[in-house]
Amino acid sequence: MTATTPQISVAELRTLFLFESLGEAELAWTAERADIRVFDADVVVFSEGQPAESLYVLLEGGLLLTKHADGEDVVINDTTHRGSYSGATRAYATGAPEEYPTTMRTTRPSRFLRLAADDFTTLVKEQCPMAVHLLDGLYEGVRATESALRQREHLVQLGHLSANLAHELNNPAAAAVRATEQLRGRMGAMRHKLALLADSGLSPELVGRLVRTQDAAVERSLKARPDLTALEESDLEDAIAERLEEVGVDQVQAYDLAPVFAAAGMDAQWVDDVVEQVDSGLEWSAAFGWLRYTLETETLMSEIEEASTRISSLVGAVKQYSHLDQAQHQDLDVKPGLESTLVMLARKLTGIRVQREYTAALPAVPGYPAELNQVWTNLIDNAADAMTRDGVPCGVLTLRTRADADAVFVEVSDDGPGVPEDVRDRLFDPFVTTKPAGAGSGLGLENARRIVERRHGGSLSYTTGPEGTTFCVRLPLHRSR
Structure with a gap:
């Protein structure tokens, strides 16, 4: 009443x-x-x-x-x-x-x-007119300070992510450039060998047999082959080189060609098959040299394809992470966001084993994917810092997802030393950090909690001990308005 x-x-x-x-x-x-x-x-x-x-x-x-x-x-x-x-x-x-x-x-x-x-x-x-002005100034000063520090935290985080992305993009880009330069050289060598073959008076029928032999070699090189020990690889190269010498290839060239053929999955019997299929008094040094450049060209094109695919995957991960081309608020699966965050932080996670324990058929949750990716970034970044010993990242990062009738749960676990006891009760407070002076503003977890609680109606909690720390994000499936 x-x-x-x-x-x-x-x-x-x-x-x-x-x-x-x-x-x-x-x-x-x-x-x-x-x-x-x-x-x-x-x-x-x-x-x-x-x-x-x-x-x-x-x-x-x-x-x-x-x-x-x-x-x-x-x-x-x-x-x-x-x-x-x-x-x-x-x-x-x-x-x-x-x-x-x-x-x-x-x-x-x-x-x-x-x-x-x-x-x-x-x-x-x-x-109290003066007190009101003083309190206003104090309140606005605190808000401005927090806003500036949050902005700085975001810029620092963006800088780290940009550096990681640049590093990840540089490797496949450099590989593509290197392979392209080598490919140009191999193509020139192929033209030279083809000219030598042409000088020997190739008939159309012989050209046809050479091309079929070339196609068969390429098809064989694309098939998977069992891994060989170093000794087995050496024996295979010696067998190929000896057989090449027996059919008339110069010894020096034979031992130069053998590693290329072995790496492509050929063997001594293949040399005999080529001689039998072409069945002609060709200059075999030129013929096998031409086949060598054919196989190297295929290898280089595969390297370029892999590098280009890697670059495309990284760009896709950036789009997934930023959600630039998607709605701001949507029903989302949390796993793609976790995976794109791992890509963005790949450089920092070097030396750390990532273990995924994802629940299949996880329900979608309503939320802001770009903001949740900030949460995953803060939690994974902190976990990596916790597992860095003497400047070297090492340990196991575990990502878990699960769900019940009301919510989806995401857990980020490290096997570091745990949160110091003197800051456990204040860990989510602004400006509280366990990192060395200058290494963190103490706003990352506070910002993560604000996004989870205020923007998504969920909760962010943690457990810690000497065997590691686990942060748990709870995201409701249906947010009450």
């Missing part, structure tokens, strides 16, 4: 420490505008997220302030102290919150003085 009683008297108002320094005129003004609200026990007076319309001051009874975090209601204050206040406590400030930051409920039958937010603002500004 809730009831409103007549206005509070000036005498009772004067007994509250919040108003005791006011003059008679101000007390009368306040008493005229305030009213008294009476509540039964266990009644919600106001809820977190509702418009902040009033200031409440406890006259008698008890109040409990809670804030929703990590999927539960955290107790902020539980008191019976007369004069305790809550509600629109910052109504007078520039850019004040428009919603109640907490939920207040009674713990016993209670009486409250209620003052409208606008009246409270007028009272404070008239009584």
